[in-house]
Amino acid sequence: MSAETHAEHAHGHDDHHEPGFVQKYIFSVDHKTIGIQYGIVSLLFLLIGFFLMMVMRWSIAYPDQPLPGWLSMFFSDDWKAKWLQDGKVTGATYNMFGAMHGTIMVFLGVVPLGFAAFGNYVTPLQIGAPDMAFPKLNMMSFWLYFVGGAIMLASFFLPTGAAQSGWTNYSPLAGLQQAEYPNQWMTGQTWWLLAMVFLITSSLLGSVNFITTIINLRAKGLTWMRMPFFVWAMLVTAFLLLLAFPPLEAAALMQLSDRVFDSSFFMPSGLYSKTLGALEVSGGGSPLLYQHLFWFLGHPEVYVLLLPAVACVAEIIPCNTRKPLWGYRPMVWSVLVLGFLSFIVWAHHMYMTGMGPMISTFFQTTTVLISIPSVILLTSLIISLWGGSIRFSVPMLWATAFIPMFGIGGLTGLPLAFNLVGLHLHDTYYVIGHFHYVVAPGILFGLFAGVYHWYPKVTGRYMNNFLGHLHFWPSLVFINLLFFPMLVQGMAGFHRRWYNGGAGYLAEAGNTTNVFGNTVLEYMHLNELMSTAAFLLALSQVPFIINVFLAWKAGRKVENDNPWEATTLEWATPTPPGHGNFTFEPAIYRGPYEYSRPDHDEDFLPQWHEPQQPEAAEKESKSAQV
């Protein structure tokens, strides 16, 4: 079957009754619609998270200057009177924005975009399934996520404001935060926990759905080692979410109980607060317990963020180099090992807690071990580029940029794995620089690549090439100007939670006794560079937003169902795929990345093409993958 015939099938396919607007676009059970819903909502959350960050960056670079109009125009006068001091960002406001920036970016932005949006749209298509195994559950996941996100945003408008204890919400800080408010159910800190319960439930249902779908709904002939790497990565990600999130749910429930029922799960004895005096709680709890439960999720969560991006890049690179993915099998094994190891590295976030050298050494060892599968993944992607006749399409630009960017992020993490170095760098901008390199230019670049890559399948139109370049190049430059100086500042000892960028530590000119103050003075000018880069980075996203909307209606139409001449099964569907996805019973005859096969005329051989004669090359191609 050729791609052209599928296009003809696209319209004659919907013979059953047409669902209404609400059923089709809002409470839809179709995995593709749900994927798009996830994509749109999570991109909006990314935008909101970015905005919070810009306000913070203003405060860091210009702590004494009022917020400029273009940043403060979104706030009401009453809000400004309460949360800004003479138009300047206060410490409390900075904490609130910082906590919510992290929360929104991680739980409401990147995970839903990478795992939920791409996973939902692409996974069932790539395995030849008509939909997810539990479509209604899938819809429920999305709406739980939506409600969780809505609660999170609504908490900004509570009298207490939103959560203010960092995205990690460490107890007892988080337990005491806003404790002076009479009704604890109506505080931002409590709503954070309630929202998290919704988000966690959403992730759990989603991951059950993904794993079941991948295990049980694979098309005929799609054996495990013929699955595209994307599906493997989604499978591992789903397992991470499934097993790592519940302990955080336990922690969230405990913290909730601490807040509203005054229990002392995380409250040590003899706690005294400046505003509340000696606390009327029993004490005897363990703050360390919270950190263990949090990071038991927190670390696998990093790989939940990362793997979907690697998955996108691993699809885009072979398609654009026109040669098989190098080391498919090692990559699959690496991702499995990575998933397993990610469960036993969590306490490397806790070197400062004094949990003892034995435990620190154990987690230091496992942390160093986990770099092995990570490096295998990245190296395979690099070698996949070798000798290819690369098509530098826009998705490929993002995918190639992902490799060095994620490389910087990963390599700057190595020193942090070591206990001694970790103690020095803990909570400095070095850490911020490290994980932002992983998440922003790393993961987000990979996800942008995915957006440009699958957009033609979703809408039937290409995104504009010029706008794509206008999006990519400035983003690449400014994001590095934003994050690289952080590594420098961090090594000089800049703390991640300074709301005024270090102005409080400055030494008087010529005062040589204030050594740290002089260091701060030396590196503080970088603040303005980074903040300017952040604002320009925001500007560089404008072409993307225009592109998404413009191309939806006016983009160049795709010539056929497989515009990138790719080999995986999602390109065998009509464009855009209708309800039920396939117009034929999909069957799989070969591995996922059969590009430039010497025995084939075209430079790609899709998985679903029935062999004309018994393929003698089948065995050879298998060895070629490895």
Added chain:
Amino acid sequence: MEIPFTVTARKDTGLYNSKVGIWLFLASEVMLFGGLFSGYVFLRVYADYPWPERVLPVVPGLINTFILIGSSVTVVFAWAALKLRKWNQFRIFMLITLTCAAVFMVLKGIEYKAKWGHQAVRMDDFVILEGHTHPAGIDADGNVFHVGGHASVEDHSDGPHYIAAKTDDAHGGDHHAEHGPAVKDFRTNVVVFDANELVINLETYHEGVIGGILEQSEKANSANWTLVQPYVGRETAREDEQIILSAGAKLSLENLAKAREVYLAAKANDSKVRTKQLSDAWAKVKDIPGNKERPNHELVQDENFKINEDFDQFLVSPTSTVTFQTDEPITFVLKPREVRESAESALLADGSSLNGQLNTEASAIEMAADAIDFTFVAQRAEEKGVDPLAAVEKTWIIQNNPQVAAIWKAHTEKIAKLEEELLEKYGTDKQGNPKRVPTEKERYRITWQELVNYGEGNEEKGVFSGFAGPDHTKDYAKHFPEVLVPREEVNLETKFTPRWNTYYAIYFLITGLHGLHVIGGAIVLGYFLFFGKKMYLNNPEHLANRVEVGGLFWHFVDLVWIFLFPVLYLM
């Protein structure tokens, strides 16, 4: 469009979709309860207070264990009946399962209710008292009296019994009749405060808190809150100042809202004016040649950086508090958790404060103690290297309550006897130390059974036990000693809720979450029972699959209980 393998199993995996799904879901549930159980281990290992052991009633827990195991069996029978296409048999077994779930939850409810009605007090010297507080009321004059009816109050007459009063002559029992009904019934664990001044912060005040104050004031009927100083303000500098609330204005939520609106508007106005001042100052200092390149922190200290104070005329400077007073003090009965009291002021939860006089007598906690526990005192004494017995003797309760002191004396004698008995029975080891000694709990905790035994003059320990702990409605409750604890001696007082200590916190969290699972599972199984007929007729195998999946979940719920019961009830 049909999703494959919803009913039939896929050949190579041997599973239908929802069976894969439920196993995955149960895996995540294992992690959830695993997190909670590891929390339990963590809290217990790092507890810095005597961890409560075997404090829960074992009998209801044991019955519940068998009920859940039984229901796990019947749910399998129900599934098997469906496989055999025996609808009625399915219904019977499913009904039994659901009945088991209901009985389980009822027993759980009884257990919970006993905890929520049971008062605990931790004193400043770490003596722990458990028991029931006495019911009391307050009349229109602010006199606090016993409502009576408590088994342990031996001298209760027909009329109310005053425990604390503002005037001496109020002590007469008949006095009460002239003053109308009690304002409010409560347990004698409240802060009683006579206030004639109320200071409210316009920004932070909370409708619920002020509403509660208003409600109590209205019931007291004796006086009204009136504003002392007029609240004058304006929203912007363009307007003239107006009297928003005149002096003598009554306290009401509407009046407060009016003042708050002006206050917030004025604050927003001032903020805008000052933001403008600051922006202009920056614009000016940056205009000076060469300044653009200089870092901001230098500029802000520069002499050229000047705030233009001409703008100050546009400030409207609102006041943030309003003060109300009454001619006659009003007696407030406040929950201890919602107020921070001192001799002359009571700070409410929203930052408002009542000024006046604390009624220390009426604020004391009066209770019939069903357990007196010195284990925490002993533990702290041992940590400090002090003789624990001496530390116990020095505690406030032994010094001030002769009844408790006598009980403690009798208890120490009993322990001395027990020590001898153990020595006789088990002998000494090679070093000459006794092989067995009384446990810390035996030494320092006086349980309710022991209290009753003392009261009845029994030497031997009685064999009675309560279904869910001591029962204060039973006749034996008269032997529980009466204690009156002044509030300043109290370190922490609470019912047996998650607040009491981390043991009860984790107990309520795990059993509560388990209870929610029971309810959730029962709802799903009940749905199959009551709404499954249609599916049974259309596709009986599908229903059987659903029941199988539900049954797997039910087994998991049972399994959690089987771990939970020994960990929380027996260890």
